[in-house]
Amino acid sequence: MIQIKNLNVNYEAGGERYAALKDINLELAAGETCAIIGPSGCGKSTLLKVLAGIIKKYDGVVEINGQPITPSQQRIGFIPQNYGLLPWKNVWENIRLGVKIKNKKNNDDLEGLDFLIQQLGLAGLENRYPGELSGGQQQRVALARSFLLKPDLLLMDEPFSALDAMTREEIQNVFLLAWRKSSVSTILVTHNVEEALYLGQKIVILSGIPGTISQVIDNSLFGVEDIRNHRDFFQLSLELRKMIKEDWSR
């Protein structure tokens, strides 16, 4: 379970302190997926960085299963907005980085790696360096790293943003498949309403600068077979769009 109580995050830039997140309260059940939607600059990435243990200076309580965030104790898979690949490691080494650091003794978690590479369409690219990959390919490498890690908490910052519509659907299904297998608690940031409806059991709408939660929606359509052709899907995404528009213009 993930619990966020009265979270406030401030940044300091140019000698000025300003709030990036204000009074965030959120609770996620174990194994739940949560999609976060919000305007650019509202603090979505900031929220994920707090949960990933990267930002340590904040006010409030942030806990995983009743424990404060401590990456060395927990198993967190984090995909930053810029994919977080190391330029001096090839695809194969980048994918293995997570398990290498987490498991210390190597090799036991490599089963599934070939399958994952196949699923994510990375076969044949194993020896390339990030500088030799397209943005979408880099993104899929980052996904492979996190999926291979089998984390307890998966944090994805716009994980499908660089993919074309077709590939995006494919990779979203790869994620859902992985999620169904291990039902890992997942928080993903997206700018895409349909994606939020497809992947989020909960949908959190952030607004404003500083970022505050304006709505938390329980997504009744999540997990419905062939959801994109469901008649409610279109309806709900229109409603959600409207809600967001009103919200952000306030």
Added chain:
Amino acid sequence: MTEKRRGIWYIYGILIFITLWYIAAILADLPIIPNPWIVMMNLLNIFMSKILIHGFYSLWRIMAGVFLAVIIGVPVGLCMGYFVKWDNALSPIVYLTYPIPKIALLPILMLLLGLGELSKIVMIFLIIIFQVIVAVRDGVKSIPKETYYPLYSLGANYIDIFREILIPASFPQFLTSVRVAMATAISVLFFTETFGTEYGMGYFIMDAWMRVNYLEMYSGIVVLSSIGLILFGLIDYLDRRICHWQYK
């Protein structure tokens, strides 16, 4: 560039150089600029019997100096780049000593460490280590902070961060610093070898000069230059093998 084309590239450079030398020898027509072919013949004749031992001494001194500078300079540079406290404590010392011409310390070193191997190796060590420290430190400091995020969120310890990020990220700058320092180190080696030893390319060249044996002197110069060229090529090779990611 493929290895083969690089080989051609080297040969091309050497051919141009020898041609220029040849033209200079013909035009000047003086014993102090001998014909390169005669020098090469002489070199072939005396290489095994006379030069090899001196070459080994020079190579050993330079390798020992570089080795010491690397195993001390790299960790210090990495720590200064990553830990602010290390940087605050050591930067003033590094900056004050960096511009001192180390060769001026040679008399002191010889008094303290004797005329033998140690003072020569320490001299080379001193010349290279500061460049290495500064380059590695700056290399680490120029790593964008986002690069560390994936490791932080994995709960990586210091060893992980050094191994996965700091060392590979600063390696290109490290090699560049050694490459730059190597040229100075060879000149200094030459100078130190004119004192207190009867072995080394510096001694060999100066000795041939005293004996007015210009052919042997030139042979020595060619060998010393080749040592420099080989070390240079070695660094280039490491750069292409280990740092090829950065040319992508």
